[in-house]
């Protein structure tokens with residue numbers, strides 16, 4: 204039987220009249236209950252809504268709450284503006300040299316990069332103020348040297364390992380390094396138009412001497428300073444630096460020692476420093492007096508001797524004509540008569 208017919212039969216065509224009436228009444232009651240429940244829930248909802256109070260307006264003196272912008276930022280999409288545009292500039296990463304040159308080795312604060320003029324300048328610049336030899340000993344650079352970190356490290360290593368022990372072997376402590384020049388934008392040997400000096404790259408240091416705590420000054424180019432001391436310094440700097448220029452290299456390094464770490468092909472090093480002997484302490488001796496038994500001068504020798512004779516040995520000038528007459532000429536003593544007609548007897 205079709206579904207539609209079965210439904211009509213269940214509602215309106217029951218097996219009996221009583222059954223049909225019972226089914227109809229129950230259906231009406233169920234429908235009434237459903238309507239009651241729906242209507243009641245609507246009334247309840249309306250009543251609750253009317254009883255819930257609205258929030259009071261925020262007082263003006265109330266503390267500020269977190270701005271909603273932060274929530275938005277936390278939930279910002281990935282393709283939003285990069286934070287670097289809004290955030291402050293991030294400091295560049297420190298070089299390996301800078302990380303290694305700690306306060307335990309040297310007092311060398313970092314300086315901004317030097318750019319120009321021209322090709323002058325460099326990166327990773329420091330101001331080498333002192334080298335720390337031990338917790339109780341510092342060797343000052345006087346004045347402080349402006350150098351690249353790598354050159355400052357080379358200087359610090361030289362002072363700590365060689366210069367300070369040398370001073371200690373002399374019975375004192377090294378206290379200062381006499382800095383004659385460090386960074387300076389100039390050509391080699393201060394010649395205008397010459398190739399850029401390593402000083403222009405903050406890669407060189409000129410040293411005049413070392414000062415000890417007891418007041419002694421080791422002037423490295425002083426001929427009178429112990430040759431042993433100068434040679435020890437020479438060997439140490441020529442080992443640690445790639446360029447060493449001192450007395451004897453050219454006319455520009457007679458009063459200081461130039462040190463740098465310029466890189467060359469095949470690790471070529473330049474070590475030019477002549478450790479000169481001291482100058483003679485006394486003037487050359489005057490020629491000894493001619494002994495009497497010496498053979499006689501020839502007239503030519505006598506003439507030359509007289510002309511070139513030192514002033515101290517010259518015959519004193521005659522004070523008067525009589526004295527000149529009383530004193531015979533030297534040539535007359537045992538020598539053949541002078542050829543000069545005026546001295547002939």
Ligand SMILES: [Zn+2]
Pocket residue numbers: 384402407408409460461462
């Ligand atoms: Zn120099």
